[in-house]
Amino acid sequence: xxxxxxxxxxxxxxxxxxxxxxxxxxxxxxxxxxxxxxxxxxxxxxxxxxxxxxxxxxxxxxxxxxxxxxxxxxxxxxxxxxxxxxxxxxxxxxxxxxxxxxxxxxxxxxxxxxxxxxxxxxxxxxxxxxxxxxxxxxxxxxxxxxxxxxxxxxxxxxxxxxxxxxxxxxxxxxxxxxxxxxxxxxxxxxxxxxxxxxxxxxxxxxxxxxxxxxxxxxxxxxxxxxxxxxxxxxxxxxxxxxxxxxxxxxxxxxxxxxxxxxxxxxxxxxxxxxxxxxxxxxxxxxxxxxxxxxxxxxxxxxxxxxxxxxxxxxxxxxxxxxxxxxxxxxxxxxxxxxxxxxxxxxxxxxxxxxxxxx
Amino acid sequence: xxxxxxxxxxxxxxxxxxxxxxxxxxxxxxxxxxxxxxxxxxxxxxxxxxxxxxxxxxxxxxxxxxxxxxxxxxxxxxxxxxxxxxxxxxxxxxxxxxxxxxxxxxxxxxxxxxxxxxxxxxxxxxxxxxxxxxxxxxxxxxxxxxxxxxxxxxxxxxxxxxxxxxxxxxxxxxxxxxxxxxxxxxxxxxxxxxxxxxxxxxxxxxxxxxxxxxxxxxxxxxxxxxxxxxxxxxxxxxxxxxxxxxxxxxxxxxxxxxxxxxxxxxxxxxxxxxxxxxxxxxxxxxxxxxxxxxxxxxxxxxxxxxxxxxxxxxxxxxxxxxxxxxxxxxxxxxxxxxxxxxxxxxxxxxxxxxxxxxxxxxxxxxxxxxxxxxxxxxxxxxxxxxxxxxxxxxxxxxxxxxxxxxxxxxxxxxxxxxxxxxxxxxxxxxxxxxxxxxxxxxxxxxxxxxxxxxxxxxxxxxxxxxxxxxxxxxxxxxxxxxxxxxxxxxxxxxxxxxxxxxxxxxxxxxxxxxxxxxxxxxxxxxxxxxxxxxxxxxxxxxx
Numbered sequence: 001x002x003x004x005x006x007x008x009x010x011x012x013x014x015x016x017x018x019x020x021x022x023x024x025x026x027x028x029x030x031x032x033x034x035x036x037x038x039x040x041x042x043x044x045x046x047x048x049x050x051x052x053x054x055x056x057x058x059x060x061x062x063x064x065x066x067x068x069x070x071x072x073x074x075x076x077x078x079x080x081x082x083x084x085x086x087x088x089x090x091x092x093x094x095x096x097x098x099x100x101x102x103x104x105x106x107x108x109x110x111x112x113x114x115x116x117x118x119x120x121x122x123x124x125x126x127x128x129x130x131x132x133x134x135x136x137x138x139x140x141x142x143x144x145x146x147x148x149x150x151x152x153x154x155x156x157x158x159x160x161x162x163x164x165x166x167x168x169x170x171x172x173x174x175x176x177x178x179x180x181x182x183x184x185x186x187x188x189x190x191x192x193x194x195x196x197x198x199x200x201x202x203x204x205x206x207x208x209x210x211x212x213x214x215x216x217x218x219x220x221x222x223x224x225x226x227x228x229x230x231x232x233x234x235x236x237x238x239x240x241x242x243x244x245x246x247x248x249x250x251x252x253x254x255x256x257x258x259x260x261x262x263x264x265x266x267x268x269x270x271x272x273x274x275x276x277x278x279x280x281x282x283x284x285x286x287x288x289x290x291x292x293x294x295x296x297x298x299x300x301x302x303x304x305x306x307x308x309x310x311x312x313x314x315x316x317x318x319x320x321x322x323x324x325x326x327x328x329x330x331x332x333x334x335x336x337x338x339x340x341x342x343x344x345x346x347x348x349x350x351x352x353x354x355x356x357x358x
Numbered sequence: 359x360x361x362x363x364x365x366x367x368x369x370x371x372x373x374x375x376x377x378x379x380x381x382x383x384x385x386x387x388x389x390x391x392x393x394x395x396x397x398x399x400x401x402x403x404x405x406x407x408x409x410x411x412x413x414x415x416x417x418x419x420x421x422x423x424x425x426x427x428x429x430x431x432x433x434x435x436x437x438x439x440x441x442x443x444x445x446x447x448x449x450x451x452x453x454x455x456x457x458x459x460x461x462x463x464x465x466x467x468x469x470x471x472x473x474x475x476x477x478x479x480x481x482x483x484x485x486x487x488x489x490x491x492x493x494x495x496x497x498x499x500x501x502x503x504x505x506x507x508x509x510x511x512x513x514x515x516x517x518x519x520x521x522x523x524x525x526x527x528x529x530x531x532x533x534x535x536x537x538x539x540x541x542x543x544x545x546x547x548x549x550x551x552x553x554x555x556x557x558x559x560x561x562x563x564x565x566x567x568x569x570x571x572x573x574x575x576x577x578x579x580x581x582x583x584x585x586x587x588x589x590x591x592x593x594x595x596x597x598x599x600x601x602x603x604x605x606x607x608x609x610x611x612x613x614x615x616x617x618x619x620x621x622x623x624x625x626x627x628x629x630x631x632x633x634x635x636x637x638x639x640x641x642x643x644x645x646x647x648x649x650x651x652x653x654x655x656x657x658x659x660x661x662x663x664x665x666x667x668x669x670x671x672x673x674x675x676x677x678x679x680x681x682x683x684x685x686x687x688x689x690x691x692x693x694x695x696x697x698x699x700x701x702x703x704x705x706x707x708x709x710x711x712x713x714x715x716x717x718x719x720x721x722x723x724x725x726x727x728x729x730x731x732x733x734x735x736x737x738x739x740x741x742x743x744x745x746x747x748x749x750x751x752x753x754x755x756x757x758x759x760x761x762x763x764x765x766x767x768x769x770x771x772x773x774x775x776x777x778x779x780x781x782x783x784x785x786x787x788x789x790x791x792x793x794x795x796x797x798x799x800x801x802x803x804x805x806x807x808x809x810x811x812x813x814x815x816x817x818x819x820x821x822x823x824x825x826x827x828x829x830x831x832x833x834x835x836x837x838x839x840x841x842x843x844x845x846x847x848x849x850x851x852x853x854x855x856x857x858x859x860x861x862x863x864x865x866x867x868x869x870x871x872x873x874x875x876x877x878x879x880x881x882x883x884x885x886x887x888x889x890x891x892x893x894x895x896x897x898x899x900x901x
Contacts, residue, residue: 184607
């Protein structure tokens with residue numbers, strides 16, 4: 001949606017005109033979420049129905065045919081598909097995603113309850129990606145074509161090429177089982193989770209809830225449990241960030257203003273950390289939007305490996321039980337989150353870089 | 359451009375700061391995390407399990423995970439006291455047949471739910487009526503097939519009118535998953551009530567009530583002081599149950615002392631490992647679980663619907679398989695003796711159980727006999743090797759099913775009499791396929807609904823049984839009906855024995871193993887009770 005235009009054109013435009021254009025861009029970008037979500041809901045709905053109706057998928061084989069037929073009728077799955085689709089669409093826009101077939105829970109409750117856990121995990125993974133990816137990317141650029149650069153590049157490739165479940169198992173085996181330094185699974189210890197049940201309106205984001213408890217041990221416990229899942233999921237993105245930062249810093253190190261600074265006697269270290277790295281970070285912001293989709297996809301494997309009971313964990317669970325009402329709701333929610341995050345990232349990219357326009 | 363740099367710098371700085379503080383806090387709390395999990399005697403005991411809850415509404419579930427919760431929080435008219443499988447009145451003062459088709463229960467007076475509502479005969483009638491009316495596919499309505507109607511002449515009297523007279527299983531049914539008593543002011547009469555509504559309504563009258571509930575994550579129980587049943591008050595101040603998706607995580611947590619009890623389902627290897635861990639003790643008790651191979655009489659080799667149908671040859675194939683399996687070896691090698699060999703259809707420990715297959719097949723002492731199998735097939739005129747398509751499931755009966763069936767395949771193929779094509783299917787598809795004649799022979803397991811031999815016979819060998827394997831023996835069916843209404847205990851045991859002898863000759867299924875119940879508990883945990891009721895009660899646990 002965004003295109004780069006000549007900066008001279010922008011500079012020539014009055015400030016008010018630029019601001020008007022920005023608001024128009026945000027509005028258009030916001031409105032575009034509606035057809036995007038609409039298409040996603042439509043595709044997910046019809047793809048799910050390719051396998052038949054959800055009642056037969058979940059309960060077929062466990063009920064006599066007449067009872068199965070009765071339940072299909074009660075749920076309205078014997079109506080024309082287009083009627084069911086419009087009904088579902090109406091429900092989605094009212095926030096009603098139906099009720100799961102296997103455990104009789106409103107899908108919207110599941111989305112709220114477990115969505116918070118997944119977002120928290122994605123947050124930790126992004127932190128890991130930033131902490132690892134950016135400094136190492138700078139080092140790789142600074143040590144370009146030397147052995148340090150080679151090792152870091154290989155490390156980056158390994159980071160994003162190694163399957164998440166393998167990283168998860170490896171981390172668990174080394175740090176939880178063999179060394180015993182970190183918890184093997186879960187989002188917090190049992191006693192911390194119990195303490196959280198005393199909170200009025202818990203957010204479901206354990207870090208926030210732990211802070212609300214006012215107990216430093218609880219905060220530490222939550223973070224302690226987040227280290228391995230955050231690493232397992234974040235390493236993938238860290239590898240991508242590392243390579244991106246390296247490439248961009250190397251590019252800006254060759255720019256004219258850097259060459260001028262070098263000729264003025266500015267040291268290499270300062271050139272990298274002050275002059276070259278800031279512009280190199282801009283693509284990271286754009287990439288974050290794309291990485292959210294990858295992180296949410298990776299969350300299914302990470303959450304399953306670490307018993308991190310979020311949307312990914314529940315998605316795997318409901319898929320196994322063939323509860324397609326639940327699966328449909330979760331997939332749509334993930335798609336909506338990706339669409340919204342991409343919108344936010346686009347807006348941030350426009351705000352921080354005047355060269356990026358619409 | 360430079361105008362924006364400080365903002366980006368701050369953003370990066372903020373992210374870095376959050377990350378750094380996270381690491382520092384986590385580092386500082388290295389011990390803190392540990393401290394948070396450390397137990398003390400005044401804190402609730404923590405029980406870990408891989409069970410899953412479908413619903414805590416008795417009308418909406420019929421599985422171990424859900425029933426485990428119900429056993430703690432709902433009262434039953436009859437229940438088994440600790441250490442026995444026999445049922446006696448729980449919240450009742452008496453329960454007996456007052457005529458061949460009427461079973462009358464007198465409730466204790468002054469019973470209440472934890473929310474203060476009175477528990478009367480009306481609640482009892484409501485509890486049973488709704489299970490039948492809702493008839494949820496995940497529910498236990500099928501257990502109430504013999505119930506015609508319920509009358510409540512007064513607030514403490516309940517009269518069950520049964521379709522078939524003298525139903526000897528009825529008292530057991532009243533302690534089964536179909537029989538928890540629920541609050542009619544909280545539960546819906548015609549729909550499964552959501553778990554959160556039940557917890558919010560405090561609709562509990564069992565030994566415990568639930569104070570916090572996150573389905574399949576964490577449940578906190580505290581003793582219910584209003585419970586007036588025969589099981590008595592809890593010996594602990596409360597129980598927290600943590601639900602695991604992965605048995606290896608459960609094993610690590612109990613092994614490290616992070617939880618006090620692990621009950622269901624650790625693999626045999628995990629149990630063997632933990633038995634060497636000085637922090638824990640392994641407690642075992644009789645198990646009601648059985649594992650067996652089902653033969654589809656239509657589609658197995660020489661089955662009724664195959665091109666070369668021949669009932670005598672089909673029987674010879676089943677007999678030769680029975681001659682070849684080495685149950686002892688599977689029990690010791692695969693299950694590290696957490697299962698024991700099963701030589702009949704009713705497991706050891708229940709009234710009427712025998713070892714019908716032991717003398718009939720193999721070496722006559724329980725071991726395999728390849729020569730006998732060879733002769734059986736040769737006498738029937740069967741050319742060997744016979745190709746067998748054997749199906750099993752890897753996700754429903756524990757993680758060792760693959761090893762178990764690899765061992766079965768190896769034993770059947772050892773003498774060159776059979777060539778076994780082993781295949782695995784995930785549970786949901788498996789459940790559909792097995793009743794659609796897709797598998798000629800396949801693995802199944804069974805956890806009893808109640809502790810009576812009938813529960814191992816009627817569901818399997820009656821007409822229209824749940825196996826749907828086209829086994830049909832009128833003598834067996836007649837005996838099953840007879841024992842179900844036989845009021846003379848000795849005569850009933852004899853009839854149960856006859857049924858096993860008859861089925862052992864036909865080999866509708868091939869029993870392999872009987873499970874034991876295993877709990878791993880901390881060294882300081884006492885009161886673990888694993889008995890023939892197959893109900894794991896939290897109330898006797900204490901430190």
